[in-house]
Amino acid sequence: xxxxxxxxxxxxxxxxxxxxxxxxxxxxxxxxxxxxxxxxxxxxxxxxxxxxxxxxxxxxxxxxxxxxxxxxxxxxxxxxxxxxxxxxxxxxxxxxxxxxxxxxxxxxxxxxxxxxxxxxxxxxxxxxxxxxxxxxxxxxxxxxxxxxxxxxxxxxxxxxxxxxxxxxxxxxxxxxxxxxxxxxxxxxxxxxxxxxxxxxxxxxxxxxxxxxxxxxxxxxxxxxxxxxxxxxxxxxxxxxxxxxxxxxxxxxxxxxxxxxxxxxxxxxxxxxxxxxxxxxxxxxxxxxxxxxxxxxxxxxxxxxxxxxxxxxxxxxxxxxxxxxxxxxxxxxxxxxxxxxxxxxxxxxxxxxxxxxxxxxxxxxxxxxxxxxxxxxxxxxxxxxxxxxxxxxxxxxxxxxxxxxxxxxxxxxx
Amino acid sequence: xxxxxxxxxxxxxxxxxxxxxxxxxxxxxxxxxxxxxxxxxxxxxxxxxxxxxxxxxxxxxxxxxxxxxxxxxxxxxxxxxxxxxxxxxxxxxxxxxxxxxxxxxxxxxxxxxxxxxxxxxxxxxxxxxxxxxxxxxxxxxxxxxxxxxxxxxxxxxxxxxxxxxxxxxxxxxxxxxxxxxxxxxxxxxxxxxxxxxxxxxxxxxxxxxxxxxxxxxxxxxxxxxxxxxxxxxxxxxxxxxxxxxxxxxxxxxxxxxxxxxxxxxxxxxxxxxxxxxxxxxxxxxxxxxxxxxxxxxxxxxxxxxxxxxxxxxxxxxxxxxxxxxxxxxxxxxxxxxxxxxxxxxxxxxxxxxxxxxxxxxxxxxxxxxxxxxxxxxxxxxxxxxxxxxxxxxxxxxxxxxxxxxxxxxxxxx
Numbered sequence: 001x002x003x004x005x006x007x008x009x010x011x012x013x014x015x016x017x018x019x020x021x022x023x024x025x026x027x028x029x030x031x032x033x034x035x036x037x038x039x040x041x042x043x044x045x046x047x048x049x050x051x052x053x054x055x056x057x058x059x060x061x062x063x064x065x066x067x068x069x070x071x072x073x074x075x076x077x078x079x080x081x082x083x084x085x086x087x088x089x090x091x092x093x094x095x096x097x098x099x100x101x102x103x104x105x106x107x108x109x110x111x112x113x114x115x116x117x118x119x120x121x122x123x124x125x126x127x128x129x130x131x132x133x134x135x136x137x138x139x140x141x142x143x144x145x146x147x148x149x150x151x152x153x154x155x156x157x158x159x160x161x162x163x164x165x166x167x168x169x170x171x172x173x174x175x176x177x178x179x180x181x182x183x184x185x186x187x188x189x190x191x192x193x194x195x196x197x198x199x200x201x202x203x204x205x206x207x208x209x210x211x212x213x214x215x216x217x218x219x220x221x222x223x224x225x226x227x228x229x230x231x232x233x234x235x236x237x238x239x240x241x242x243x244x245x246x247x248x249x250x251x252x253x254x255x256x257x258x259x260x261x262x263x264x265x266x267x268x269x270x271x272x273x274x275x276x277x278x279x280x281x282x283x284x285x286x287x288x289x290x291x292x293x294x295x296x297x298x299x300x301x302x303x304x305x306x307x308x309x310x311x312x313x314x315x316x317x318x319x320x321x322x323x324x325x326x327x328x329x330x331x332x333x334x335x336x337x338x339x340x341x342x343x344x345x346x347x348x349x350x351x352x353x354x355x356x357x358x359x360x361x362x363x364x365x366x367x368x369x370x371x372x373x374x375x376x377x378x379x380x381x382x383x384x385x386x387x388x389x390x391x392x393x394x395x396x397x398x399x400x401x402x403x404x405x406x407x408x409x410x411x412x413x
Numbered sequence: 414x415x416x417x418x419x420x421x422x423x424x425x426x427x428x429x430x431x432x433x434x435x436x437x438x439x440x441x442x443x444x445x446x447x448x449x450x451x452x453x454x455x456x457x458x459x460x461x462x463x464x465x466x467x468x469x470x471x472x473x474x475x476x477x478x479x480x481x482x483x484x485x486x487x488x489x490x491x492x493x494x495x496x497x498x499x500x501x502x503x504x505x506x507x508x509x510x511x512x513x514x515x516x517x518x519x520x521x522x523x524x525x526x527x528x529x530x531x532x533x534x535x536x537x538x539x540x541x542x543x544x545x546x547x548x549x550x551x552x553x554x555x556x557x558x559x560x561x562x563x564x565x566x567x568x569x570x571x572x573x574x575x576x577x578x579x580x581x582x583x584x585x586x587x588x589x590x591x592x593x594x595x596x597x598x599x600x601x602x603x604x605x606x607x608x609x610x611x612x613x614x615x616x617x618x619x620x621x622x623x624x625x626x627x628x629x630x631x632x633x634x635x636x637x638x639x640x641x642x643x644x645x646x647x648x649x650x651x652x653x654x655x656x657x658x659x660x661x662x663x664x665x666x667x668x669x670x671x672x673x674x675x676x677x678x679x680x681x682x683x684x685x686x687x688x689x690x691x692x693x694x695x696x697x698x699x700x701x702x703x704x705x706x707x708x709x710x711x712x713x714x715x716x717x718x719x720x721x722x723x724x725x726x727x728x729x730x731x732x733x734x735x736x737x738x739x740x741x742x743x744x745x746x747x748x749x750x751x752x753x754x755x756x757x758x759x760x761x762x763x764x765x766x767x768x769x770x771x772x773x774x775x776x777x778x779x780x781x782x783x784x785x786x787x788x789x790x791x792x793x794x795x796x797x798x799x800x801x802x803x804x805x806x807x808x809x810x811x812x813x814x815x816x817x818x819x820x821x822x823x824x825x826x
Contacts, residue, residue, distance in 0.1 A: 027428035036428075042451060154799075179427065193526055221423075293693070299721040302712045312714075393701075
């Protein structure tokens with residue numbers, strides 16, 4: 001089964017809204033064994049939408065459409081679908097009741113504008129929307145299914161999870177497409193490819209290299225009908241990669257760096273705190289984005305001002321004066337300070353120049369010191385990242401977490 | 414001038430990588446007066462890329478292509494472009510020298526695999542890549558320009574900024590497409606549309622509603638040749654919206670909530686600190702994502718564990734025991750505590766249940782208390798957000814910053 005994802009909205013084409021829906025839908029389709037062949041983003045313009053529908057119908061078995069279903073005048077998807085399928089609008093009593101309930105629950109009056117949203121194309125199957133006002137629509141014509149959903153991400157997700165995915169799963173026999181990912185850090189894409197050149201020659205599945213900031217993700221893909229066999233083939237290849245790339249692998253599949261650290265800390269029933277200067281709370285945010293992080297994470301001091309480093313974290317004024325805030329002694333004291341203040345087993349501390357200002361010939365923008373304090377030692381390291389502020393924040397967080405990961409996985413003497 | 418953005422990469426079609434390139438390129442094109450008509454994402458498959466190029470050539474004056482230029486076997490863009498333009502590969506001495514310099518600077522040896530990247534299509538103009546290994550390519554055929562760039566975001570951005578945008582600006586006379594945005598918070602899309610129904614009737618430009626989490630962004634679009642006239646028309650409409658929506662507007666155009674707060678704090682030469690429980694440092698991260706934030710932001714205590722609330726922030730044990738960590742008295746003391754500890758003029762404190770665990774009938778997941786401490790008062794408010802952890806973190810940060818904004822803009826008695 002081949003799918004095309006159609007996204008409708010000027011706001012995406014002018015770059016004001018980032019389309020996160022298509023990626024989410026793609027992940028769900030892959031799990032079902034559906035191949036996404038193409039993603040298309042179109043303007044809120046009738047002719048463009050008509051053309052897009054025609055193109056999608058010619059290529060795909062399944063067309064998932066989001067956007068353009070709101071109650072305002074710039075929303076054209078529903079009316080264009082009527083024209084495309086040559087059908088009229090009828091009032092859906094069911095949707096009207098949903099709308100009344102939706103507004104009633106919020107103590108608000110159903111406006112005429114919203115009442116209009118209960119008008120649906122006669123030839124579609126309505127997909128009810130329990131968390132918003134625009135219903136979805138399911139059309140079938142010859143070999144192609146068209147599903148139109150709201151563009152608001154959580155409304156689309158709810159509709160996909162409760163209606164669209166179960167309908168597809170029940171209605172079709174689908175092949176298995178299986179992925180395994182091996183996530184590496186600290187080695188460039190072409191070095192990795194050279195390390196794996198022999199491995200690639202004998203490889204019975206597809207291998208892709210996905211480079212990121214200081215990381216390269218390897219993706220192995222297998223496709224077929226016998227799921228267990230495919231899984232066994234991939235597992236065998238992953239085992240080989242474990243040997244070939246031991247030093248560089250930090251996790252597998254969708255496990256993030258912070259997820260790895262969570263598992264390791266939970267395993268050791270150990271706790272963590274952070275002292276952050278240039279990352280301004282971002283490391284803590286990454287850690288606490290995970291459910292259950294309160295089990296091992298106790299807290300953070302963001303010491304953006306130097307006096308906080310001294311007064312809250314107990315960094316000695318002499319160290320700040322002698323070496324400056326971005327230095328090995330200071331970051332070492334920050335780590336020890338927050339570890340003591342928050343009574344944790346481990347602590348991360350970072351201090352650096354995120355930019356664009358604040359650099360000097362001695363310590364240019366991108367200079368970062370990281371310290372990781374463990375049970376009875378502190379490891380420090382200096383990095384020189386680039387010139388871009390947000391990339392420096394991201395890189396610092398990643399490298400700091402990786403230093404902690406290494407400390408947590410180091411074999412005991 | 415009409416553009417199509419072509420993105421090439423299986424990793425996007427399976428939802429493993431979020432395409433942020435297209436939106437960034439769209440914003441740059443809009444600034445130039447180029448209309449992005451369509452965005453297309455294609456698989457790493459020769460036939461699909463050939464078809465995509467054909468489709469784009471038929472529709473657009475400018476085709477921006479990213480992805481598929483790496484040194485590994487899954488990268489097909491360069492060879493497909495050769496086939497599409499019926500041209501062969503030649504060794505570029507210039508690119509080879511760049512590659513040697515690139516590897517030399519990093520103390521690494523140029524591998525054969527990377528040397529291969531100096532082979533470029535004979536009929537293209539090479540775009541040198543100072544920050545990576547894959548050169549870009551500029552093709553022209555009849556009325557259409559094709560530009561192929563690396564998919565790694567910072568390499569693409571560098572190439573766009575230094576080569577592609579200047580080339581387009583110098584080579585073409587472009588119309589002006591001008592946008593103004595009015596950013597609102599605390600009013601739903603359909604209520605807003607009703608408030609503006611009279612305004613919309615007389616509107617000489619296009620209006621779009623872009624709903625987000627607790628916000629709606631209004632976008633006004635004007636297109637034409639007389640830039641100053643267009644700007645005056647939009648300015649007049651924005652003035653009318655200021656009157657109609659005074660209570661709901663928090664900023665204009667690309668000014669974010671944290672950007673507004675930055676301006677207000679700088680204007681008042683006031684300082685800020687935060688005490689964060691459920692947001693885990695995210696508010697601090699948003700604030701410190703802005704360059705220059707050290708001018709007004711001093712720091713944060715993330716008090717994920719209750720004992721940090723008591724020991725570092727000075728919240729009274731009795732308040733924690735009597736009312737619980739998610740309560741008005743505790744969040745009030747957290748705000749006062751961090752304000753005192755960090756010696757700032759203003760402070761934000763939040764405590765809530767981000768979920769998925771930790772809820773109770775009394776305080777379900779999504780319950781959040783926010784306090785904002787000002788010069789001589791503390792304002793508190795309780796919110797009930799939803800069930801999703803990341804949305805709760807995002808909503809809490811937004812509402813907390815909005816409470817601070819209101820306090821900072823309140824007229825003096």
